Amino acid sequence: MIQCKGKIAVLTSGGDAPGMNAAIRAVVRTGIAKGYEVFGVKRGYNGLLNRDMKLMTFRDVSEKLQHGGTFLFTARSAEFGEDDGKRKAAKICEEMGIDTLVVIGGDGSFTGAKDLSKYGVNIIGIPGTIDLDIAYTEYTIGFDTAVNTAMEAIDRLRETSNSHERCSVVEVMGRSAGYIALWCGIANGAEQIILPEEFNNDYDALIQVIKSNRESGMTHQIIINAEGIGHSYGLAKRIEEATGMETRATILGHLQRGGSPTARDRVYASVMGSYAVDVIDQGKKNRLIGYKDGHVYDIDVEEAFAMKKNIDDYQYEVAKILGTRCDYKNV
Ligand code: F6P
DSSP: OOOOOOEEEEEEOSSOOTTHHHHHHHHHHHHHHTTOEEEEETTHHHHHHTTOEEEOOTGGGTTOTTOSSOTTOOOOOHHHHSHHHHHHHHHHHHHHTOOEEEEEEOHHHHHHHHHHHTTTOEEEEEEBOTTOOOTTOSOOBTHHHHHHHHHHHHHHHHHHHHHHTOEEEEEEOOSSOOHHHHHHHHHTTOSEEEOTTTOOSOHHHHHHHHHHHHHTTOOOEEEEEETTTOOHHHHHHHHHHHHOOOEEEEEOGGGGGOSOOOHHHHHHHHHHHHHHHHHHHTTOOSEEEEEETTEEEEEEHHHHHTOOOOOOHHHHHHHHHHHHOHHHHTO
16 A cells, blocks of 8 residues: 655635646646645635645546636635734644645735744745736746736727727736736737836826827827726826827726636646645755746745845836837827
8 A cells, every 4th residue: 555645735825816726736636646645725724724625636626727716716814814823724734734735826825824834834835826926936827817818808998999099098907016017018019008116106297198199190099007006097087188088997807817727827837736746745845836947946935035026127118119109209
């Protein structure tokens, strides 16, 4: 009889992201293949606090890969946010013999995991967030699907804006990060993008550009506004009043979080999920899985948290130049 190497619990936490299911599947199947028992924890840290978990089989993760969301459900847990909650979670892990907790989530979930590690629980993090706002990794599960969803929606908005000769303010997600806005800015050829990392609150300058674009013959304009800046309805009103150009605001919202994951999200999530088990198998403790320079890698949780992420300056410049329409300005 094969001896069980240990118990792994896996949970998804924070905002869901397309590809999370692929990551869970990879942790479960690789874990089982390498001799571990793998428990699926329901509803993030809440499920851990309620011992709401189930021993997973290969079959339990069948037909999950292609679906968005997370079949383990997700939550943001107030109780776990408190020290007592983390102490309780650590005690439950000990009592249930869970050697490692794999957390699939964003930076808030990783902060919780880092704090839990102080109570003696070995944690492994897999980055799952559409926001792409985690410093140590160039890739987070869900970003690719979300940005493609937003891009398609903005293509549609451009068509109707063009027909009506309107200005469109489109708000895309990213709690305090502008990556979806930046990527859509380039992918949709937006006339202007407003990113929390870059915007200096100069709305007059923004409106002036809309005016001169209009005066030089541009029939419609797309302004992509990141959620971190927000207030898109107010901005649309202000633009309309200042420019006389009919302006509509559209907030894409949570629809960006759903949908069948792209091939990129499925593959990266699968590779990261398997890699997480390899890291456990190597006896490593408190690591975050990431993607850098074309490879999946792991990094110490404290080291990862010391890093800061900035918007890629070059991409930002490209977005601005390509949206400028200098030919209009020069006529
Ligand atoms: O972190 C992912 C994200 O979708 C952010 O872009 C957004 O600000 C937030 O989650 C929304 O959270 P909720 O689902 O709780 O409204």
